[in-house]
Amino acid sequence: MTKRFWLIPAVASLAAGIAYAQYPILDMVADKVVQKYQSSSCEQLWQKKGEPKSMEEQRVIGLLKNDPQMRTAFLNKVAAPIANKMFECGMIP
Numbered sequence: 001m002t003k004r005f006w007l008i009p010a011v012a013s014l015a016a017g018i019a020y021a022q023y024p025i026l027d028m029v030a031d032k033v034v035q036k037y038q039s040s041s042c043e044q045l046w047q048k049k050g051e052p053k054s055m056e057e058q059r060v061i062g063l064l065k066n067d068p069q070m071r072t073a074f075l076n077k078v079a080a081p082i083a084n085k086m087f088e089c090g091m092i093p
Contacts, residue, residue: 023073029060030077037082042089049091 037045053061064071086092 023070026070026074027077030074033078034081037085040085042091045085045089045091 040048064074083092
């Protein structure tokens with residue numbers, strides 16, 4: 001029973017690792033996004049919230065909209081750190 005219990009997370013981790021390995025540039029972009037949120041103050045995030053997106057950001061957003069697998073890999077990598085920071089800053093309940 002315990003062997004089965006540990007097998008599920010191991011397989012899930014392996015699958016996630018394979019998904020990330022498919023998009024090395026996406027990993028770099030995701031790391032950059034996470035770093036931006038972690039190094040920004042709450043005030044900086046509030047100020048940037050209303051600003052228009054750069055051409056680079058618009059291009060990445062377009063790629064993510066057109067590739068569901070890439071979007072899933074990206075969101076799996078950035079969702080938790082961004083949500084935590086937004087919660088700390090009072091941007092989400």
